[in-house]
Amino acid sequence: xxxxxxFAREELGNPGLATLLDQPSFAFIQVLNSVSQxxxxxxxxxxLSLIFGVLRVINxxxxxxxxxxxxxxxxxxxxxELGFWTGVxxxxxxxxxxxxxxxxxxxxxxxxxxxxxxxxxxxxxxLILTDLAKMIWGTDQYSVSYPDGFGGAVDLGxxxxxxxxxxxxxxxxxxxxxLMLFTARTRWGRLTxxxxxxxxxxxxxxxxVPMIYTGVFILGSALAGxxxxxxxxxxxxxxxxxxxxxxxxxxxxxxxGLGSIVGSFIGALIYGFVFNFxxxxxxxxxxxxxxxxxxxxxxxxxxxxxxxxxxxxA
Amino acid sequence: xxxxxxxxxxxIALAGASAQAEIRLGVLYPIAGTGAVYGxxxxxxxxxxxxxxxAAGGVNGQPLATFxxxxxxxxxxxxxxxxxxxxxxxxxxxIGGLSSAVGLAISEVARQEKVVxxxxxxxxxxxxxxxxxxxxxRTASHTDFEGDAxxxxxxxxxxxxxxxxxLDYAYGHxxxxxxxxxxxxHAPDVDLVIELRPKLGATDYNAFISQILGAGCDGxxxxxxxxxxxxxxxxxxxxxxxxxxxxxxxxxxxxHEIAGKMAEDYPDxxxxxxxxxxxxxFDPSHVEFQKAVAEKAGTNETAMWPVLAYIGVKxxxxxxxxxGSIESDAVAEALKxxxxxxxxxxRTINPEDHQADTGQFWGPMVKKEGVPYRMxxxxxxxxxxxxx
Numbered sequence: 255x256x257x258x259x260x261f262a263r264e265e266l267g268n269p270g271l272a273t274l275l276d277q278p279s280f281a282f283i284q285v286l287n288s289v290s291q292x293x294x295x296x297x298x299x300x301x302l303s304l305i306f307g308v309l310r311v312i313n314x315x316x317x318x319x320x321x322x323x324x325x326x327x328x329x330x331x332x333x334x335e336l337g338f339w340t341g342v343x344x345x346x347x348x349x350x351x352x353x354x355x356x357x358x359x360x361x362x363x364x365x366x367x368x369x370x371x372x373x374x375x376x377x378x379x380x381l382i383l384t385d386l387a388k389m390i391w392g393t394d395q396y397s398v399s400y401p402d403g404f405g406g407a408v409d410l411g412x413x414x415x416x417x418x419x420x421x422x423x424x425x426x427x428x429x430x431x432x433l434m435l436f437t438a439r440t441r442w443g444r445l446t447x448x449x450x451x452x453x454x455x456x457x458x459x460x461x462x463v464p465m466i467y468t469g470v471f472i473l474g475s476a477l478a479g480x481x482x483x484x485x486x487x488x489x490x491x492x493x494x495x496x497x498x499x500x501x502x503x504x505x506x507x508x509x510x511g512l513g514s515i516v517g518s519f520i521g522a523l524i525y526g527f528v529f530n531f532x533x534x535x536x537x538x539x540x541x542x543x544x545x546x547x548x549x550x551x552x553x554x555x556x557x558x559x560x561x562x563x564x565x566x567x568a
Numbered sequence: 569x570x571x572x573x574x575x576x577x578x579x580i581a582l583a584g585a586s587a588q589a590e591i592r593l594g595v596l597y598p599i600a601g602t603g604a605v606y607g608x609x610x611x612x613x614x615x616x617x618x619x620x621x622x623a624a625g626g627v628n629g630q631p632l633a634t635f636x637x638x639x640x641x642x643x644x645x646x647x648x649x650x651x652x653x654x655x656x657x658x659x660x661x662x663i664g665g666l667s668s669a670v671g672l673a674i675s676e677v678a679r680q681e682k683v684v685x686x687x688x689x690x691x692x693x694x695x696x697x698x699x700x701x702x703x704x705x706r707t708a709s710h711t712d713f714e715g716d717a718x719x720x721x722x723x724x725x726x727x728x729x730x731x732x733x734x735l736d737y738a739y740g741h742x743x744x745x746x747x748x749x750x751x752x753x754h755a756p757d758v759d760l761v762i763e764l765r766p767k768l769g770a771t772d773y774n775a776f777i778s779q780i781l782g783a784g785c786d787g788x789x790x791x792x793x794x795x796x797x798x799x800x801x802x803x804x805x806x807x808x809x810x811x812x813x814x815x816x817x818x819x820x821x822x823x824h825e826i827a828g829k830m831a832e833d834y835p836d837x838x839x840x841x842x843x844x845x846x847x848x849x850f851d852p853s854h855v856e857f858q859k860a861v862a863e864k865a866g867t868n869e870t871a872m873w874p875v876l877a878y879i880g881v882k883x884x885x886x887x888x889x890x891x892g893s894i895e896s897d898a899v900a901e902a903l904k905x906x907x908x909x910x911x912x913x914x915r916t917i918n919p920e921d922h923q924a925d926t927g928q929f930w931g932p933m934v935k936k937e938g939v940p941y942r943m944x945x946x947x948x949x950x951x952x953x954x955x956x
Contacts (some may be wrong), residue, residue: 269762273782280782287774319758393604395795397802406808416806418773489771490798493604498771533775535768538736541767 270534279413279445284530290419292526293426294485299506299518300433301477308449308470311361312369314376317500318383319349319475323482324491325387328396331486338401342483349479350472359472362464371493377538384494385494393493398486426519429477433515446470450513505544509551511561520559583834591627591894593618593881594659594683595636596646596674598666603641605794605825606666607871610689611636612777612864613874614663616857617881627888632881635659639666643673650677650685660894661686663880668692668739675704684899689873690879692738693746696923703896705903705922707879707915709952711739712755714818714841715746716753717930717950718789721816721839723755727787728757731780733800734921736765743791743818761785766792772801785813791820801835810835817841822933823872827942829935834933834942841928841950844875844912848929848947857911877885879910883924913949927951 255275256363274281303317323345331341356379364372399405400418407414437443448456455464489495507523507553510517525544532543557563586717595614597607614634622631635657637649646665653659654677662685665671678685679701687695687706691714696706720728732747734740744763751758761783764776777800778789784812788809792800794818796887797819803808815838820826822840824847846862846869849855851910861874872943891902906918933942 270779271784273779277782283778283781284775287778291772291774366923388604393608394825394829395605395798397798397833399833400802400806405806407808414808416803420808488799488803490795490802492795494769497772498769529772530775536778537765 266519268535270537274531275397282410282412283415283470284534285527286415286419286423288526288530289426289523290422290526291530292522292524293422294481295499295502295506295525296426296519296522297429297480297484298478299503299510299522300429300515301474302503303507303510303513303515303518304433304477305471305474306507308446309361309467311363311365311376312512313361313474314373314500315356315383316381316475316478316503317496317498318380318387319353319478320482320485320499321387321491321493321496321534322352322383323349323479324398324486324495325391325396325482326487327483328391328398328491331516332396332398338399341486342480345479345483346476349475353472353475354468356475357468359506361471362467363521365467380496384493389491391491395490397490400402400487422484426522430464430515431518437515441465442469502544505548508549508558514558517558517560576910586735586917589630590633591630591888592657592658592659592661592883593632593634594653595634595666595877596639596649596653596661596662596670597636597877598641599638600640601637603639603666606689607638609825609865609871609873610664610666610863610877613876613878614881616860616864616874617878617885621881621885628892628894630894632885639664639670639674641667641670643669646670647673647677650674651681654681654683657679660896661884661899663884664688664877665690668695668742669737670693672699675699675701678703682896684884684896684903686880686884686903686948688876692742694738694742696921700921702805703900705883705885705900705917705924706923707917707926708876709926709928710819710923711742711746712749712954713746713952714791714928714953715743715748716750717841717928718747718816718818719750720950721753721930722751722758722789725775725787725814725816727750727755727758727814727816729783730760730787730789731762731764731783731785732760732789733764733766733776733780735768735770735793735796737768740765740768740791747789765798770796771799773803777804777809781807781809781812781905788813788815789817790815791818793821794826797821798830801830802833805833805835810837813837813840814839820872820928822929822931822944824869824941825871825873825931828869831941838933838942839931840933840944841930842872842944843926843928844872845929845944845947846870847943849912850929850947851909851911851913853909855913875911879908879912879915879924881907882910883915907941916934923952925952927953 259272259276263269289494324346326348327341329342330336331338404418407416451461506521510521528543589778597610599607618632639646665674665687666689668690671687684703689708691710692713734744817840820842823842861870862868886908887899887902891898917924929947931944931947934945936943
């Protein structure tokens, strides 16, 4: 091992890799970093994937929803001092309310249109929402404090790790299990799945399909809001924060398979690991790696790791 | 049709006529998008300078008129806007720029079009060295001054193991190089352990934070500015990074817009810089200036950006007065060696490299009794001089 460390440091000139091999605690921190970043992204990406799975619309505005979540949390928790967790609930509720208006008023009319039309509309929503955010919150960068009791770090034996990040590591799987139980066990979930299979048949059976669409859109958007609210303490609410997140989410959702919740979960984990270990081992290529995974997956399984090929009853 | 043509001709004639009566300033800041947090306050300072000069009768009897364009923080957009200002609006000078990459793009247009460009904010050293030309002048500081000051603080604080973290673009790379040169002068024994380069616009710094922790540095030099710093600090604090190491930062994170916004979230052990502090009247004229900015901004605790834009306009006006002309070559000649008084002390432009001797205020950011945000104390003015 020692010779390997020396090899990495001296022959490869790679201090990052050397530290990784040399210090188990450092490698462990990177694993936790990867998982916690992945989980935050999963919360957001799962909403995007859920919406696509049922509505068949790729919602470009999902990133803007995330940004609104962060801003709403800022207003509730910092400006009005109503507490962090109230802010998270407010972000989810706010996004739910916004999404009803957007789905009923706009998206409803484009479900049977071609994808290009849908993209144009969702992109228009992005522009409107980002300007709206600027009108409400201005262009300042805000700082959000960690919630009480989550500002420090916990001793995990091998190393200390921020409590808040550990919380994200717990919240991610909880949301995964929740969404899976919802789709597998509840009546609404079963109808949702049926809607992805054959919406006309479902309608003919007397089910209110538009209602299901609205419900799914609300749920997906609320997830973006929660993701944004939970990210706010380490990702300061600023204009433009929507643009970076939507790209990450697309990568995750496409790698995992559009419409698959488990796929988003695995995709988000892969993204986290590749980003964090990539930043340490090949720092100059940190931005390339996510897209490299995307490329490999698109060539090998264009429908994503957990998706199904078109035409097999997506 | 004929009627429309006549109207158009009339408008053009009018525009032509007014072009002779006024001096046109082409102003480039990010005023709408992500960068508006800097560009909007910068415009307060710009407008203040223009108002003052016009109230005193203009320059050579001609009033100043501002033509502003949004750079969107993008070099390509800034270059296009600069060209448009020159060809369409017929501006006599370009002033502004924010981000080093944007500054270099505007400077290139100024070189091609032979129009004077006064860079008020960009700090990349390239602008006044390898990419210097006859028509570019800088009233901002630069990365070598900033790096040198940081190296002095590294020496002062007795740092032994240093980690450097910079954004991966012109400013970050140049500041990193400036620090290395400064360390050779002021702290040759310091061990620079790692140099990290997160991307411009990065939001997740955990992988970098753990590398700094792993390297066991007792000092960090950085140029993460604006929201980069806010995110970095928020992510690094729970790891105890600011207890382990002293954080010496360029990028003006000591300015009040950062300290005020972060309030009690601002980390301990930060030494940083700023061009101006609303609560520090370094020069007597600062009192009046700050009051005027506060009025425009609608808050008493004002940001640092106005003074930079303000100084740029004042330098142009002084040069045009001295030259008795607004012809580009004459103004450029007049700017060389020109001295003016500013709210943060006198400034002189070096005739050789077209760089103003713009120093900065440096110091630790400390808690004060009964104040909800950090303030710099003690405040030290480090002049723009590199001691060999």
